[in-house]
Amino acid sequence: MKVTLRIFRFDPSVDEAPYYQNYNVEAEPYERVLDCLNKIKWDQDGTLAYRMSCAHGVCGSDAMKINGRCALACQKLVRECEADFILVEPLPSFTVLKDLIVDLNQFFERVNFIRPFLVAGEVPEKERLQTPEERKKMGKSIRCILCACCTAACPVANENENFLGPAPLVQAFRRIFDSRDIQKTQRLEQLDVEDGVWACLNHYECTRVCPKEIPVTKYINITKGEIKKVIGAPPE
């Protein structure tokens, strides 16, 4: 079948303003939007810029807005795009570096801020054990691939540039509820600020777009509950 992709183009080094460019490709319904982008780049227009790596929903690098919703191009099938054309745009709320590539530096700075690694105690004689029940508390947070879809889709993150954002909160959740981490209280204190967990207003957009089906909003709310339990009432 013939598929039309309407793609956001912008090269700040030469373009005065962004514009949209249409491309036609032959694609089977089971092919992915990423396959279409590759056909365009490899056969029609080598100037088209986008990120990709694994092509299998693991690296998170090909997050973009497809027909108005943040998604991974390597997960979105052509047959799932019901419009006459597939509208492909960069992740919203980030600065465009070129075409579909956005600047994620601030995003990863915020992830680094919450220390996305295990802070463990003394070195054990053998491995650090965890029971299945303890493991369950981290839930699906371990699936996060840091694609930034949730942060790009979050209305609060769009308006408040100081908001930590859903992805760092998911990363924090993972460590707060990891029985092997020894800094639970410090981690909760770090999130117990106006632009931390309390800035989340339960819009659920993060949960709707997460390609790894992580219940992001639920985990943010569980974290809020844990702060109330361990530290006390939130700031007014």
Ligand code: SF4
């Ligand atoms: S929580 Fe989901 S949407 Fe957000 S960065 Fe992780 S995988 Fe991507």
Ligand code: SF4
């Ligand atoms: S639930 Fe919170 S983090 Fe998620 S989109 Fe809504 S405001 Fe943003």
Ligand code: FES
């Ligand atoms: S290319 Fe790695 S997640 Fe899509």
